[in-house]
Amino acid sequence: MLRSLYSGVSGMRGFQTKLDVIGNNIANVNTIGFKGGRVMFKDILSQTVSGVSAADENRGGVNAQQVGLGVSLAAIDTVHTAGSxxxxxxxxxxxxxxxxxxxxxxxxxxxxxxxxxxxxxxxxxxxxxxxxxxxxxxxxxxxxxxxxxxxxxxxxxxxxxxxxxxxxxxxxxxxxxxxxxxxxxxxxxxxxxxxxxxxxxxxxxxxxxxxxxxxxxxxxxxxxxxxxxxxMSNVDLTGEFTEMIIAQRGFQANSRIITTSDEVLQEVVNLKR
Known part of the structure; x- marks a missing residue:
C-alpha cells in the first residue's frame, strides 16, 4: 500500500482531535473560570530509504533519504491565561x-x-x-x-x-x-x-x-x-473560529491525499485487464 494513504489517515485523525478540542472551547465560552485547550502535533518517525555517508578525501558527504509516515498528537495543552x-x-x-x-x-x-x-x-x-x-x-x-x-x-x-x-x-x-x-x-x-x-x-x-x-x-x-x-472563560472566539477554519482545511487536504492515493492504486489494479 502507498505510504501517503496512511499519512492522510493520520492527518485526518489529528485534525479531528483538534476540532474536538475547539468544539469544547467554544462550548465553554461562558463557563466561569474555564481554561481553553490547544492541540500540538508532531511528525511520526520517518522511514529511511538510504543512510548518511560522510565526506572523505575524494568525495563529499551524502544526506540521508527519508520518507515521513504521517502525523501524531504531541500534546493537548490547557492554556492557563487569565480570563476577563x-x-x-x-x-x-x-x-x-x-x-x-x-x-x-x-x-x-x-x-x-x-x-x-x-x-x-x-x-x-x-x-x-x-x-x-x-x-x-x-x-x-x-x-x-x-x-x-x-x-x-x-x-x-x-x-x-x-x-x-x-x-x-x-x-x-x-x-x-x-x-x-x-x-x-x-x-x-x-x-x-x-x-x-x-x-x-x-x-x-x-x-x-x-x-x-x-x-x-x-x-x-x-x-x-x-x-x-x-x-470568565479565557476562550477567544476570534482565535477559535480561525483555528476551526485551519483544522477544517487541514482535514479536507488530508482527505484529498487519501482520494488521490486511492486513484493511484486503482490505476495499478487496472494495469492488467
Whole structure:
C-alpha cells in the first residue's frame, strides 16, 4: 500500500482531535473560570530509504533519504491565561487576580482538596461557604472549611482573603478566617475533572503536594482576591473560529491525499485487464 494513504489517515485523525478540542472551547465560552485547550502535533518517525555517508578525501558527504509516515498528537495543552473579569457585586463571588487556585472539597479532603478558578461561591443553610456543587471552600494554613459565624450580621472579604464581619452591635470584627489559595508550579499539569475542578498531579507540583496558603503572599506568589467579581472563560472566539477554519482545511487536504492515493492504486489494479 502507498505510504501517503496512511499519512492522510493520520492527518485526518489529528485534525479531528483538534476540532474536538475547539468544539469544547467554544462550548465553554461562558463557563466561569474555564481554561481553553490547544492541540500540538508532531511528525511520526520517518522511514529511511538510504543512510548518511560522510565526506572523505575524494568525495563529499551524502544526506540521508527519508520518507515521513504521517502525523501524531504531541500534546493537548490547557492554556492557563487569565480570563476577563465580570463584576457581580456579590460578596461571595471571588476572583483571583494573579496566580493561584481556590481549594474546595468535602470535610475529609482538607489535606487533598480539588482546585478551581471558579469563584461563584454561596452560603448554605449552615453558613458554610460552598461552591455550586456543595464542596466546602478551604481556609488558609490548614484552617479547614470556611464557616461564617452566627453572630455576624454582614461580612466582607479583603484582598488577602481575610473575612471581616459586623456584629449586632455594629462593631467590625475579624473572624480569624482567610480564604485559601494554592500556588501551582505547572498549572498545565493539572488533571481536569469536570465541574470546573482540577486535581493535583505529580507533574503540577513537586510530589503532588498541596499547600493552602493565604492570598497576596509574596513568599508563594499567590494573587490577590477580588470580592464581587468572577473570572470568565479565557476562550477567544476570534482565535477559535480561525483555528476551526485551519483544522477544517487541514482535514479536507488530508482527505484529498487519501482520494488521490486511492486513484493511484486503482490505476495499478487496472494495469492488467
Amino acid at each position: 473579569a465580570m463584576t457581580t457585586n456579590v460578596t461571595t463571588d471571588l476572583r483571583i487576580n494573579g496566580d493561584g487556585f481556590f481549594a474546595v472539597g468535602t470535610t475529609d479532603q482538607v489535606d487533598a482538596p480539588y482546585l478551581t478558578r471558579a469563584g461563584n461561591f454561596t452560603l448554605d443553610a449552615n453558613r458554610n461557604l460552598v461552591n455550586a456543587e456543595g464542596l466546602h471552600v478551604m481556609g488558609a494554613d490548614g484552617g479547614g472549611p470556611i464557616v461564617i459565624p452566627d453572630d455576624i450580621v454582614a461580612f466582607s472579604i479583603s484582598q488577602n482573603g481575610s473575612i471581616m464581619g459586623v456584629n449586632a452591635a455594629g462593631e467590625t470584627v475579624d473572624t480569624g478566617q482567610k480564604i485559601g489559595v494554592v500556588k501551582v508550579v505547572n498549572p498545565a499539569g493539572l488533571e481536569k475533572l469536570g465541574g470546573n475542578l482540577y486535581q493535583m498531579t505529580a507533574n503540577a507540583n513537586p510530589d503532588g503536594a498541596i499547600e493552602v496558603t493565604a492570598a497576596a503572599n509574596p513568599e508563594t506568589g499567590t494573587g490577590t482576591i477580588i470580592s464581587g467579581q468572577l473570572e
